[in-house]
Amino acid sequence: MADIAEAxxxxxxxxxEYFRSKEELAAEWSRRFRREYEExxxxxxxxxxxxxxxxxxxxxxxxxxxxxxSGHFLTAFEANAVFSNEESSFLREISAxxxxxxxxxxxxxxxxxxxxxxxxxxxxxxxxxxxxxxxSLQRAASDAKDSEKCVFGQLFSFPEEWSSDLVxxxxxxxxxx
Amino acid sequence: MADIAEAxxxxxxxxxEYFRSKEELAAEWSRRFRREYEExxxxxxxxxxxxxxxxxxxxxxxxxxxxxxSGHFLTAFEANAVFSNEESSFLREISAxxxxxxxxxxxxxxxxxxxxxxxxxxxxxxxxxxxxxxxSLQRAASDAKDSEKCVFGQLFSFPEEWSSDLVxxxxxxxxxx
Amino acid sequence: MADIAEAxxxxxxxxxEYFRSKEELAAEWSRRFRREYEExxxxxxxxxxxxxxxxxxxxxxxxxxxxxxSGHFLTAFEANAVFSNEESSFLREISAxxxxxxxxxxxxxxxxxxxxxxxxxxxxxxxxxxxxxxxSLQRAASDAKDSEKCVFGQLFSFPEEWSSDLVxxxxxxxxxx
Amino acid sequence: MADIAEAxxxxxxxxxEYFRSKEELAAEWSRRFRREYEExxxxxxxxxxxxxxxxxxxxxxxxxxxxxxSGHFLTAFEANAVFSNEESSFLREISAxxxxxxxxxxxxxxxxxxxxxxxxxxxxxxxxxxxxxxxSLQRAASDAKDSEKCVFGQLFSFPEEWSSDLVxxxxxxxxxx
DNA sequence: CATGAATGAGACTTCATTCAT
DNA sequence: CATGAATGAAGTCTCATTCAT
Numbered sequence: 001m002a003d004i005a006e007a008x009x010x011x012x013x014x015x016x017e018y019f020r021s022k023e024e025l026a027a028e029w030s031r032r033f034r035r036e037y038e039e040x041x042x043x044x045x046x047x048x049x050x051x052x053x054x055x056x057x058x059x060x061x062x063x064x065x066x067x068x069x070s071g072h073f074l075t076a077f078e079a080n081a082v083f084s085n086e087e088s089s090f091l092r093e094i095s096a097x098x099x100x101x102x103x104x105x106x107x108x109x110x111x112x113x114x115x116x117x118x119x120x121x122x123x124x125x126x127x128x129x130x131x132x133x134x135x136s137l138q139r140a141a142s143d144a145k146d147s148e149k150c151v152f153g154q155l156f157s158f159p160e161e162w163s164s165d166l167v168x169x170x171x172x173x174x175x176x177x
Numbered sequence: 178m179a180d181i182a183e184a185x186x187x188x189x190x191x192x193x194e195y196f197r198s199k200e201e202l203a204a205e206w207s208r209r210f211r212r213e214y215e216e217x218x219x220x221x222x223x224x225x226x227x228x229x230x231x232x233x234x235x236x237x238x239x240x241x242x243x244x245x246x247s248g249h250f251l252t253a254f255e256a257n258a259v260f261s262n263e264e265s266s267f268l269r270e271i272s273a274x275x276x277x278x279x280x281x282x283x284x285x286x287x288x289x290x291x292x293x294x295x296x297x298x299x300x301x302x303x304x305x306x307x308x309x310x311x312x313s314l315q316r317a318a319s320d321a322k323d324s325e326k327c328v329f330g331q332l333f334s335f336p337e338e339w340s341s342d343l344v345x346x347x348x349x350x351x352x353x354x
Numbered sequence: 355m356a357d358i359a360e361a362x363x364x365x366x367x368x369x370x371e372y373f374r375s376k377e378e379l380a381a382e383w384s385r386r387f388r389r390e391y392e393e394x395x396x397x398x399x400x401x402x403x404x405x406x407x408x409x410x411x412x413x414x415x416x417x418x419x420x421x422x423x424s425g426h427f428l429t430a431f432e433a434n435a436v437f438s439n440e441e442s443s444f445l446r447e448i449s450a451x452x453x454x455x456x457x458x459x460x461x462x463x464x465x466x467x468x469x470x471x472x473x474x475x476x477x478x479x480x481x482x483x484x485x486x487x488x489x490s491l492q493r494a495a496s497d498a499k500d501s502e503k504c505v506f507g508q509l510f511s512f513p514e515e516w517s518s519d520l521v522x523x524x525x526x527x528x529x530x531x
Numbered sequence: 532m533a534d535i536a537e538a539x540x541x542x543x544x545x546x547x548e549y550f551r552s553k554e555e556l557a558a559e560w561s562r563r564f565r566r567e568y569e570e571x572x573x574x575x576x577x578x579x580x581x582x583x584x585x586x587x588x589x590x591x592x593x594x595x596x597x598x599x600x601s602g603h604f605l606t607a608f609e610a611n612a613v614f615s616n617e618e619s620s621f622l623r624e625i626s627a628x629x630x631x632x633x634x635x636x637x638x639x640x641x642x643x644x645x646x647x648x649x650x651x652x653x654x655x656x657x658x659x660x661x662x663x664x665x666x667s668l669q670r671a672a673s674d675a676k677d678s679e680k681c682v683f684g685q686l687f688s689f690p691e692e693w694s695s696d697l698v699x700x701x702x703x704x705x706x707x708x
Numbered sequence: 709c710a711t712g713a714a715t716g717a718g719a720c721t722t723c724a725t726t727c728a729t
Numbered sequence: 730c731a732t733g734a735a736t737g738a739a740g741t742c743t744c745a746t747t748c749a750t
Contacts, residue, residue, distance in 0.1 A: 002718085002719080002720090010718085013721085013722080022721090
């Protein structure tokens with residue numbers, strides 16, 4: 001709280017005028033991110049008809065998100081490890097974000113399998129793989145920005161060449177020839 | 178520190194006979210994990226000749242690790258977000274683990290591309306994707322164990338069916354038909 | 355201060371237009387209570403000639419006060435324990451209320467002893483006893499209103515039957531046959 | 532907590548080695564006081580047969596307590612006003628002390644009325660009166676010790692002459708001739 | 709070697725108070 | 730005159746760490 005207050009140029013006490021607690025601040029941050037993300041999905045992803053197109057659109061959206069707000073999904077993911085109180089409105093929001101993302105992937109995969117566009121792999125497994133891919137890219141992007149907190153950055157830094165086309169190609173066709 | 182001491186059945190103060198600080202304890206834990214992992218890689222992965230076989234062996238090893246010590250890679254990954262002091266011996270070790278893992282993948286991929294076994298994709302990108310995949314599986318495994326701290330677990334729980342063959346198939350051939 | 359402002363339907367800051375500080379607000383509240391009490395004493399108590407009648411009138415007045423504004427004397431009494439800053443205008447006022455009450459009792463008792471209406475007991479002691487009696491009744495009345503904060507209320511609740519006649523009889527003749 | 536720590540010559544943090552919270556510290560203090568008081572009552576009061584003697588013994592005990600530990604009953608009484616959280620182990624203890632004291636008085640009075648030693652006055656009322664008397668004496672004693680926090684002390688200071696005989700006489704026979 | 713006891717530094721939070729508008 | 734917004738000071742509590750025994 002002290003660090004955030006200082007970064008905002010206000011006093012610690014001032015933060016409590018806007019958020020009841022640290023918990024509530026984090027929850028509100030998550031809530032806004034989720035709402036914004038859901039709107040974008042509705043606008044950019046769900047408008048497509050073909051599951052393959054939906055999948056590609058989602059990958060493009062996620063990559064754009066990652067480049068713009070590097071850290072959101074990542075923090076959401078990690079927050080789970082740091083906060084583990086019961087009855088945490090923050091954790092509940094975090095959970096809602098990840099659940100939403102997973103179910104989105106799930107529904108796309110399942111529809112794609114029905115239509116014969118995707119192979120028959122356990123869709124939950126695919127969703128897990130994709131979530132991991134985005135998480136890792138996110139991490140790379142975040143390291144690129146803040147080289148002090150860097151782990152992956154020493155090796156990779158999410159360069160421009162890692163376009164959505166590259167990601168789509170990898171996810172659709174794997175590494176084998 | 179109190180929790181660890183209790184779990185070990187010793188007094189908090191006793192821990193400082195063996196480790197200079199919490200930081201150093203974590204660093205030592207990472208160090209041992211890395212050494213052990215490197216030994217296994219030498220024994221199980223590097224013995225293979227073909228890059229494809231090496232890759233498959235590595236996937237099998239990582240999955241076994243995940244099922245056995247669910248939490249190590251994950252914690253390593255997340256630790257980066259929690260600890261961000263400069264001059265942290267722990268962070269340096271964490272970084273060493275991830276760097277080792279990445280360079281292992283890198284070298285396998287590059288060799289495989291030379292031999293024509295893998296497609297020409299930026300090997301750093303592939304390493305990032307693979308790291309993400311393992312991370313996500315790890316998370317699923319960890320959620321499966323402790324359903325209270327669960328995020329992904331509400332959907333996925335790393336079932337037995339997610340065999341190394343499934344992971345290999347996905348990574349080698351992607352989701353497209 | 356926030357609670358009081360809300361109860362008054364004004365902003366916290368507005369309170370500082372009328373009172374320099376929380377301290378001063380409390381002091382003014384005490385001052386008004388004391389003035390009002392002194393007026394009532396002049397009107398209802400001092401008009402009597404006989405000390406016994408004065409004493410009875412005072413008991414009746416105090417009981418009425420207790421039933422009407424349960425909490426004033428009590429708060430005055432307890433405030434002493436909570437606020438203990440030196441140089442407190444509030445404490446000085448509180449002290450003035452209790453001092454006034456004590457000296458009133460004192461003068462009645464002393465006159466009553468001169469006239470042979472009361473036994474020869476240290477009048478200061480009697481004043482202390484009477485103050486305690488009123489305090490305890492006040493507490494009972496306050497508990498009766500707010501049973502959540504109740505301590506005595508679990509046993510006693512200041513019922514209607516505890517009339518001024520009962521109090522007068524007890525104070526005049528004690529418990530012995 | 533800071534004040535108590537300083538008075539004990541230890542660090543604030545050290546207090547939390549012995550008491551889980553401020554609340555628990557207060558509760559433990561109350562608990563010990565109550566146990567000690569109950570033991571004394573069993574030893575000095577309940578051994579008597581006649582209710583009058585019991586009453587006198589209790590008055591003597593309370594006065595001795597007041598002179599020795601000035602502040603306990605008083606603080607117990609006032610604590611009720613300061614702490615008003617639900618689920619407060621402290622408040623529960625405080626309540627237990629006052630309830631114990633009240634029920635002791637009640638039982639003595641009722642027995643005394645049966646045996647014809649006391650007049651027929653509502654015993655709950657008498658208990659309330661007596662509690663008030665002790666409270667007021669306690670306050671006087673406390674003021675006498677700490678003249679800075681003094682309210683009553685400006686008038687009264689619980690002199691030696693206020694013996695238990697004086698209190699007994701007053702409570703048994705009142706102020707009238 | 710092991711530890712009970714102690715603690716400094718810092719975390720989150722509250723509240724009376726101020727001040728520009 | 731009234732107030733929304735801001736805050737310093739203080740309060741309760743935690744935790745990694747130290748040290749005498």
